[in-house]
Amino acid sequence: MKYTVVFHRTEEGISVSVPGLPGCWSEGDTEEEALTNIQDAIREYLAAVAEMNRDRETHEIDVAV
Structure with missing residues (x-):
């Protein structure tokens, strides 16, 4: 998946x-570190959303x- 980041x-x-x-936010000392960290944050965000909706019809x- 692709996401726009600011x-x-x-x-x-x-x-x-994002x-x-x-x-969904993250940070880093460098651009590379910030991008790596936001990728982790996106994965965690999507996992949390999936968990919150696991018993719902989707x-x-x-x-x-």
């Missing part, structure tokens, strides 16, 4: 958010953009 650079490092996954759909 970099927020400060003197303390780089924070990264606009398509509200509340469907997958394709959307052309």
